[in-house]
Structure formats: C-alpha cells, structure tokens
Amino acid sequence: MQRYEVPAAPSQTILDLVTYIQRALDPTLSYRFACRVGMCGSCAMTVNGRPRWTCRTHVAKVAGEGEVTIEPLKNMPVVKDLTVDMREFFDKWARARGAFVPSEDAARDFAVVPPSSPERVEADAAIECIGCGVCYAACDVVAWNPDYLGPAALNRAWTLVNDLRDDGQPERLLAVAGDAGCHACHSHESCRTYCPKSLNPTASIAGLKRATARAALRGEL
Amino acid sequence: MSALAASSFRRRTHPAYVAFLVHRLSGLMLALFLPLHFWALGQAIEGEARLESFLRWTDNPLTKFAELGLVVLLAAHLGGGLRLLFIELVGWRDWQSRAIAFAFALGLAFGLLFLLNLGA
Ligand code: SF4
Ligand code: SF4
Ligand code: FES
Numbered sequence: 001m002q003r004y005e006v007p008a009a010p011s012q013t014i015l016d017l018v019t020y021i022q023r024a025l026d027p028t029l030s031y032r033f034a035c036r037v038g039m040c041g042s043c044a045m046t047v048n049g050r051p052r053w054t055c056r057t058h059v060a061k062v063a064g065e066g067e068v069t070i071e072p073l074k075n076m077p078v079v080k081d082l083t084v085d086m087r088e089f090f091d092k093w094a095r096a097r098g099a100f101v102p103s104e105d106a107a108r109d110f111a112v113v114p115p116s117s118p119e120r121v122e123a124d125a126a127i128e129c130i131g132c133g134v135c136y137a138a139c140d141v142v143a144w145n146p147d148y149l150g151p152a153a154l155n156r157a158w159t160l161v162n163d164l165r166d167d168g169q170p171e172r173l174l175a176v177a178g179d180a181g182c183h184a185c186h187s188h189e190s191c192r193t194y195c196p197k198s199l200n201p202t203a204s205i206a207g208l209k210r211a212t213a214r215a216a217l218r219g220e221l
Numbered sequence: 222m223s224a225l226a227a228s229s230f231r232r233r234t235h236p237a238y239v240a241f242l243v244h245r246l247s248g249l250m251l252a253l254f255l256p257l258h259f260w261a262l263g264q265a266i267e268g269e270a271r272l273e274s275f276l277r278w279t280d281n282p283l284t285k286f287a288e289l290g291l292v293v294l295l296a297a298h299l300g301g302g303l304r305l306l307f308i309e310l311v312g313w314r315d316w317q318s319r320a321i322a323f324a325f326a327l328g329l330a331f332g333l334l335f336l337l338n339l340g341a
Pocket of ligand 3: 035036037039041043
C-alpha cells in the first residue's frame with residue numbers, strides 16, 4: 001500500500017485525489033476515467049472497502065479522519081494499480097444474451113409499446129445501467145463462483161426479457177437459467193446497495209428467476 | 222495492512238447482508254440444535270415417572286434458555302425465509318428494506334413473547 005498526502009479542495013472527489021496523485025506525485029499511477037460526470041462508468045474503484053464511482057464520490061463524504069483507502073475493484077484481475085481487466089465482466093453480458101435480437105418483420109412493423117405497460121415499467125426500472133462494474137465487484141457470488149454471470153449482465157438480460165420486440169427470448173432464458181445464472185443469486189442485495197445509479201439488480205434477477213421457473217413449468221426450457 | 226484487511230469486509234456491512242447472514246446461520250444452527258432438542262425431549266419423557274421428570278426438566282433454567290434460543294432461531298429463520306419469498310416471488314422492490322426490518326422484528330417479538338410466557 002502506498003501513502004500520499006493530497007491538499008484538500010472544495011467539492012473534491014475521489015477521482016480528483018487520484019488525478020492529483022498522478023499529475024503531481026507519482027506519474028506512473030494507472031487508473032481509468034473518461035466522462036467525470038457519472039455517465040461512462042469507467043472510474044469505479046474500491047473506496048474505504050466499498051465499491052464506488054469515484055467521479056461522483058465526494059471526499060468529504062467518505063474520508064473520516066482525513067484519510068481514504070483507494071483500491072482497485074474486487075472480483076476482476078488487476079492490470080496495474082487501480083486499473084482492472086473488465087473483459088470477463090463484459091463477456092458475461094454477451095453470455096447472458098444481453099444483445100437485442102431483432103425480429104424478422106422489425107423493418108416492416110412498428111412495435112407499439114405503451115410506456116405504462118407492465119413490461120415497459122420493468123425494463124425502465126433497470127435500463128439506466130452505465131456498466132461500471134460496481135455491483136459485480138460487490139457481489140459475493142461472483143467471488144465464490146467465477147462463472148456466475150453477475151448482477152449487471154443479468155440485469156441487462158431482464159430488460160430484454162421485457163422487450164416485446166426482441167426475438168431471442170428462449171435462448172436468453174436458457175442462457176440465464178443455468179448453474180452460473182440467476183438461480184445462483186443469494187439475494188443479499190450488495191449489488192442494489194452499491195449501484196451508483198440506484199438500480200436494483202436483485203429485483204431484476206428475481207424477475208428472471210420467476211420467468212425461468214414459469215418457462216420450465218411450461219416445458220419450454 | 223489493517224486498512225486493507227478491513228476493506229474486504231466493510232462492503233458486507235449493510236442490512237440486507239446481515240439479513241442474509243442471519244438467515245443462513247440460523248438455518249445452520251437449527252439443523253444442529255433441533256435433533257438435540259428432540260433427543261433431549263425424548264429422554265425426558267421416557268421411563269417410569271414420565272410426567273414428573275418432564276416437568277422437572279422444563280423447570281431447569283438451562284432448558285428454558287436453550288428453548289428460548291431455539292424459538293428465536295426459528296423466528297429469525299422464518300423471517301429470513303419470508304424476506305426471500307417477498308423479494309423473489311412477490312417481486313418486492315422498495316419494500317425490501319422494510320421486509321428485513323419486519324423479519325428482525327418478528328424474530329425479536331417471538332423471542333420476547335416466549336420470554337414473557339416463561340416469566341409468568
Ligand atoms: S443479490 Fe445476487 S447479484 Fe446481487 S450481490 Fe447478492 S448474489 Fe450478487
Ligand atoms: S447495475 Fe449499477 S452498479 Fe451494476 S454495472 Fe450497472 S450501473 Fe454499475
Ligand atoms: S468518469 Fe465516467 S462515470 Fe466516473
């Protein structure tokens with residue numbers, strides 16, 4: 001562990017601290033960021049033991065005695081310093097069939113999806129994910145079972161399960177129903193607790209559990 | 222390194238995680254203690270002076286304490302189970318934290334009720 005002294009500044013964020021260290025104290029320090037306004041999801045780190053988006057985390061809120069511990073995100077291999085390899089995290093989105101599958105007649109017909117329809121409401125509640133990996137780093141099941149698809153990928157799958165225009169539902173349900181899928185989740189809600197966008201992957205995963213159970217009862221899985 | 226050691230555990234200090242732990246641990250402890258409980262019960266009511274010995278046995282403060290523990294464990298486990306059912310079958314969202322509080326309250330209420338009964 002390295003220790004650095006950084007001068008305090010008004011409205012200072014954790015990302016500001018790290019940037020100061022790199023620019024003024026240790027130019028070899030590696031970390032990742034892009035937007036600095038909570039949109040891109042690239043700046044997440046472990047701050048005082050909790051996964052957070054650092055560009056929107058104020059130092060004043062988390063530094064108790066004027067000290068913070070900053071580590072890379074958990075559950076992902078460290079590339080260097082505060083930079084982690086997110087490849088597996090995003091590969092799992094693909095494995096959970098997180099890509100939209102257009103239907104044959106998509107070009108001909110407009111799908112009418114009333115904003116108040118139950119499916120749209122479910123999808124809306126989960127759609128604002130920025131792919132930051134905070135939930136994934138917080139999840140114990142990811143640590144216990146490296147194959148577990150994880151909260152973000154499953155949350156994404158749930159938005160598509162609720163997309164009436166999507167034509168890949170049977171394959172998607174099959175993909176999320178396996179050993180490493182939604183049924184591995186223990187509902188301990190670490191993902192929901194730390195998601196900076198206040199999403200609730202636990203609820204999305206619970207939705208997948210119900211959807212896969214229904215499909216299994218109908219003999220479709 | 223103590224800051225780093227603490228950090229691996231700090232992300233687990235939120236109510237839902239505690240509820241998950243209580244559910245797991247109470248389940249484990251029930252699995253361990255219920256057989257013991259039934260065995261002790263069986264022992265107490267066997268033999269000649271059945272009723273007599275049983276009554277004496279239940280008067281034992283240690284028995285009372287153990288039984289109180291069992292009731293609290295049962296209630297806590299029931300509460301944890303209800304929480305899971307609400308999240309996973311009913312699809313509770315914003316109610317989840319309330320579900321946790323409810324589970325704990327239920328556990329405590331059962332325990333205290335039992336305690337009051339014992340005192341009476
Ligand atoms: S609720 Fe499920 S996905 Fe979320 S942290 Fe717990 S095990 Fe992981
Ligand atoms: S669900 Fe939340 S915590 Fe997880 S990747 Fe998306 S925005 Fe980040
Ligand atoms: S830098 Fe884009 S979310 Fe923090």
